[in-house]
Amino acid sequence: MTRIYLNDTHDPKLQSWVHGANEADNGFPIQNLPFAVARRRDNQEDFRVMVAIGPYALDLGLLACDTPWKGKAAEALAACVKPALNALMALGQDHWSALRVALSHDLRQGSSAESRLRPMLIERTKLEYALPAQIGDYTDFYISVHHATAIGKQFRPDAPLLPNYKWVPIGYHGRASSIGVSGQQFPRPLGQTRPSEGQEAPNFGPCERLDFELEMGILIGTGNEAGRRIPIGEANEHVFGLCIFNDWSARDLQAWEYQPLGPFLAKNFASTISPWVVTLEALAPFRRPFSRPESDPQPLPYLQDQANKDSGVLDVELEVYLSTEQSRQQKKDPALLSRSNFKEAYWTVAQLVAHHSVNGCNLQTGDLLGTGTLSGPAKGQEGSLLEMNQGGKNPIDLPWGEQRKFLEDQDEIILKAQCRQEGYPTLSFGECAGRVLPAVL
Amino acid sequence: MTRIYLNDTHDPKLQSWVHGANEADNGFPIQNLPFAVARRRDNQEDFRVMVAIGPYALDLGLLACDTPWKGKAAEALAACVKPALNALMALGQDHWSALRVALSHDLRQGSSAESRLRPMLIERTKLEYALPAQIGDYTDFYISVHHATAIGKQFRPDAPLLPNYKWVPIGYHGRASSIGVSGQQFPRPLGQTRPSEGQEAPNFGPCERLDFELEMGILIGTGNEAGRRIPIGEANEHVFGLCIFNDWSARDLQAWEYQPLGPFLAKNFASTISPWVVTLEALAPFRRPFSRPESDPQPLPYLQDQANKDSGVLDVELEVYLSTEQSRQQKKDPALLSRSNFKEAYWTVAQLVAHHSVNGCNLQTGDLLGTGTLSGPAKGQEGSLLEMNQGGKNPIDLPWGEQRKFLEDQDEIILKAQCRQEGYPTLSFGECAGRVLPAVL
Numbered sequence: 001m002t003r004i005y006l007n008d009t010h011d012p013k014l015q016s017w018v019h020g021a022n023e024a025d026n027g028f029p030i031q032n033l034p035f036a037v038a039r040r041r042d043n044q045e046d047f048r049v050m051v052a053i054g055p056y057a058l059d060l061g062l063l064a065c066d067t068p069w070k071g072k073a074a075e076a077l078a079a080c081v082k083p084a085l086n087a088l089m090a091l092g093q094d095h096w097s098a099l100r101v102a103l104s105h106d107l108r109q110g111s112s113a114e115s116r117l118r119p120m121l122i123e124r125t126k127l128e129y130a131l132p133a134q135i136g137d138y139t140d141f142y143i144s145v146h147h148a149t150a151i152g153k154q155f156r157p158d159a160p161l162l163p164n165y166k167w168v169p170i171g172y173h174g175r176a177s178s179i180g181v182s183g184q185q186f187p188r189p190l191g192q193t194r195p196s197e198g199q200e201a202p203n204f205g206p207c208e209r210l211d212f213e214l215e216m217g218i219l220i221g222t223g224n225e226a227g228r229r230i231p232i233g234e235a236n237e238h239v240f241g242l243c244i245f246n247d248w249s250a251r252d253l254q255a256w257e258y259q260p261l262g263p264f265l266a267k268n269f270a271s272t273i274s275p276w277v278v279t280l281e282a283l284a285p286f287r288r289p290f291s292r293p294e295s296d297p298q299p300l301p302y303l304q305d306q307a308n309k310d311s312g313v314l315d316v317e318l319e320v321y322l323s324t325e326q327s328r329q330q331k332k333d334p335a336l337l338s339r340s341n342f343k344e345a346y347w348t349v350a351q352l353v354a355h356h357s358v359n360g361c362n363l364q365t366g367d368l369l370g371t372g373t374l375s376g377p378a379k380g381q382e383g384s385l386l387e388m389n390q391g392g393k394n395p396i397d398l399p400w401g402e403q404r405k406f407l408e409d410q411d412e413i414i415l416k417a418q419c420r421q422e423g424y425p426t427l428s429f430g431e432c433a434g435r436v437l438p439a440v441l
Numbered sequence: 442m443t444r445i446y447l448n449d450t451h452d453p454k455l456q457s458w459v460h461g462a463n464e465a466d467n468g469f470p471i472q473n474l475p476f477a478v479a480r481r482r483d484n485q486e487d488f489r490v491m492v493a494i495g496p497y498a499l500d501l502g503l504l505a506c507d508t509p510w511k512g513k514a515a516e517a518l519a520a521c522v523k524p525a526l527n528a529l530m531a532l533g534q535d536h537w538s539a540l541r542v543a544l545s546h547d548l549r550q551g552s553s554a555e556s557r558l559r560p561m562l563i564e565r566t567k568l569e570y571a572l573p574a575q576i577g578d579y580t581d582f583y584i585s586v587h588h589a590t591a592i593g594k595q596f597r598p599d600a601p602l603l604p605n606y607k608w609v610p611i612g613y614h615g616r617a618s619s620i621g622v623s624g625q626q627f628p629r630p631l632g633q634t635r636p637s638e639g640q641e642a643p644n645f646g647p648c649e650r651l652d653f654e655l656e657m658g659i660l661i662g663t664g665n666e667a668g669r670r671i672p673i674g675e676a677n678e679h680v681f682g683l684c685i686f687n688d689w690s691a692r693d694l695q696a697w698e699y700q701p702l703g704p705f706l707a708k709n710f711a712s713t714i715s716p717w718v719v720t721l722e723a724l725a726p727f728r729r730p731f732s733r734p735e736s737d738p739q740p741l742p743y744l745q746d747q748a749n750k751d752s753g754v755l756d757v758e759l760e761v762y763l764s765t766e767q768s769r770q771q772k773k774d775p776a777l778l779s780r781s782n783f784k785e786a787y788w789t790v791a792q793l794v795a796h797h798s799v800n801g802c803n804l805q806t807g808d809l810l811g812t813g814t815l816s817g818p819a820k821g822q823e824g825s826l827l828e829m830n831q832g833g834k835n836p837i838d839l840p841w842g843e844q845r846k847f848l849e850d851q852d853e854i855i856l857k858a859q860c861r862q863e864g865y866p867t868l869s870f871g872e873c874a875g876r877v878l879p880a881v882l
Contacts, residue, residue, distance in 0.1 A: 136617065136618055137616055137617050137618050139705075142702060162700050162701060164633075164643070164697055164698060164700065167633060167642070167643050168633055168643075168697070168698050170698070170701075170702055170705075171702070171705050172613070172614070172702040172703045172704075172705050173613070173614035173615055173616055173705065173709070174614055175578055175614055175802060176577065176578050177577055177578050177664075177667075177802070177803050177804070177805050177808070178667055178801075178802055178803055180667075186667065186668055186801060187668045187801055189800035189801050190670070190799055190800055190801075191799060191800050192605075192608060192609055192741065200738065201608070201738060201741070202605070202608050202609075202741070204741050204742075204743065207800075223618075226618075226619055226621075226627065226711070227627055227628045227710075227878075227881060228881065229631070229881075250800070253800070256605055256609070257605060257609050257611070258701075258703075259603050259605065260603060260611075260699075260703075261581075261583060261611055261612070261613040261703040261704065262613045262699075262701075262702040262703020262704075263613075263702065263703075264580075264611075264612050264613050264614065265796075265797075265799070265800040265802065268614065268800070268802045269668075269800040269801045269802050270667070270801070297641065297642065300633065300642070300643070300645050301645075302645065355706075356706075358631055358632060358706070359630035359631055359632050359648075359691070359694070359706040359709070359710040360619075360627060360628055360630050360631075360710045360711070360881070361616060361618070361619055361706065361709045361710050362618050362619055363618070364618050367618070437668075440668060440669065440670075440801070
């Protein structure tokens, strides 16, 4: 397990020769090195894997044509010519780690590789992105006890949490085909909603309670054979990295359709993922101890991560911003709606992987696990509008004078994530933006 | 819409030059022509597309090397060299139809193609099968009102059906990675189950209420652009064909985990699909009128299939057989547990496709829609053990002296399906078999 912990790529004093990469809080210092699948916006070349450094991306597809390395780093680099991270992710953690070490060395101040690599840098503003991975199966969890409690209160004020919540990392299957990369735009979904008072027939039309969900996405690097579970002590080794994820939700469709088998059309019209995937290895300095309130049950043995008890939790700050047609016309900055943190989650990444496979279900390279809405415990930390507006009751005031209960056409939600701590450069996940278009009738 | 209806390939008098293909009730007459992905069991060649005729399969991968046809039939045949039906399915209905016509002509008694095609026939008993398609997303529906009522009664004797059932074709997302082809074997899943009386902590261990679900699978041929729904009048054109499907279920895991987001680990350890896909075109003679009881609401307009009102329903007979370690040792035939029919379903194939996409969700080539358990209204027509044993109360007597409430290790479930009517050759779907292995602890 030491491999995902600190090594010399995490040295906070490391600096890069890339212009702008050492600026405070630029988010993409040499300690980060997240991966995306991209190409220049101004031509139609094939998408390939790139790594972010400062305001640039290093084109690994180009670097692979003239590979300077040997062994696992070279093998990993060769997988970067593909238009998805799957080939790289399938190689496993030793390869991911070797690639990170090689990139870290070549991008360091004083590296002899500078002159060779410099022409392969592209300003990130000139890129367009593809989905980071070909996603086979997408599972969405429900791991914020604060979100589950807030939503549960709207239905069952006296007993908001169901009896299974503190034992089972609740999850369900989602739709992979409609996941799009940041910048995704989608029409407001149509669907059935509850019958109006006194009516028997349900209503049908454009969703009137359209919401976002602030989540993180976990990309599975290497899977397991069907029928053979992943022990929790090995779970982190199967995870390539994390990104930001917005699981758009049609609350009125959901309320009518979800019994007894769970959400379906309320969720599967669109989900948005950030292009940049921060590796689990890069996140090592931001691990925190896992603990439960004294009054809560300890996890069952298959969910007890003894080896990583002091490092199971990831400290990732999350933010939600909203811009509207009016705010953009008036050149206003997007409004900050909420700030939360992944560390507030009730279950860890390793617990999700161990639980998902405990019945023999085979995870595969490129599978995406959504965390579920990552709300914090306090006001101002809600991960969805349904929580901010208390079930649609209280509109939110926006700084430019508008109000919102739910999303209106042309509204854009921008999710951001970053890791910050004293004495370490800030690591950014970039952003995950998506916009609602009018319904197609 | 006429294209999926009767043409000369459906002439009940057609006979084939292939030995055994004209025998009564052989199931694979020239009117059927289902597709599978297969290879000879005795060598390790690449899998490719084959079509069944009598006791043989015609190797279309081989035929494509020396294509005798032109135009759409030749283009469709060229797609048959691939190890999945996706390339063929993506071409669309005009191509599927052209391939069917060309095959029907060349396989007819008196065809000059006989000498060329004869060496490309393989006995089906010598084949091993792959999954018929690379399945992107798998959705499971719940379209038997008899199943929903029987299960609902076990929880809510006074109001077994939820208020949405007769308005919404209830569905949820399933797991694609663990779908295997007939012959699949899987270990009994482990998982959490409800706490015992007086305990707070749930139990953990091998599933004790393992069940099958008798379903049909619908393979999507051509999809829709994200954000653009498929109108019900066009829905059938997007469907390539149907197969048999067993959605294995761990009832004790399900009862504990499913609130509030639906089944997850109770379903995703394994699902089994039959290798042979019968095209929607082949099923044209077995279409029946769609009707609702007078007392039931009519579907909302987006689910009203006016053009196919007299032909929306498919008449497919379904059977469930069980063999056990003891029955196989004693050389007993598998026991018939149940007989049902797809025509008893509450929603049609076209309604499922229209509903799934009405919110803009993009269906894609190779997506699988399960119908949900296809129970009939009467005793002896149950599509799951949970219905046969009345919620685990009453064991079933097997002809060789054993009893079953739920499945035991080494039990094998064999699902069969066929279309039969006076004056038309019987069309078989082959079988869908799967076996439970002991838990891996």
